[in-house]
Amino acid sequence: MKLVLAVIQPLKLRPLKEALARIGVERMTVCDALGYGRQRGQTAMYRGIEYKTNLLRKVALEIVVNDDFLERTLEVIESVARTGSDGNIGDGKVFVVPVDQAYRISTGKSGPEAV
Numbered sequence: 001m002k003l004v005l006a007v008i009q010p011l012k013l014r015p016l017k018e019a020l021a022r023i024g025v026e027r028m029t030v031c032d033a034l035g036y037g038r039q040r041g042q043t044a045m046y047r048g049i050e051y052k053t054n055l056l057r058k059v060a061l062e063i064v065v066n067d068d069f070l071e072r073t074l075e076v077i078e079s080v081a082r083t084g085s086d087g088n089i090g091d092g093k094v095f096v097v098p099v100d101q102a103y104r105i106s107t108g109k110s111g112p113e114a115v
Helices: 010-022 069-081
Strands: 002-008 029-035 044-045 048-051 056-065 094-100
Touching: 002 010, 002 069, 010 056, 010 069, 056 069, 069 094
Parallel strands: none
Antiparallel strands: 002 056, 002 094, 029 056, 044 048
16 A cells, blocks of 8 residues: 655646546545745735745645555646646645555454555
């Protein structure tokens, strides 16, 4: 089992959820997040005054998948979350972390069956 942590742009959440559902990945945790990477924030205008925001709004997804779903999950995230044909700075990041054990509280199942 693997934990896929994906940080994406908020506008990509709905298309990504729909694409993941088509491949059978329907369980995830979604969190609002603030952060920045190489883009170091952005500059905006408000009532004629320019200001810089260091933290940009993102969405963080936590998805636990069995090993046989990992590659297709990563492919879907990469293809749907990318903006433009080549992608842009700020599209996000994906991290994969091993999961030693999982437990489903409602049924008491453990291991791959709990996912």
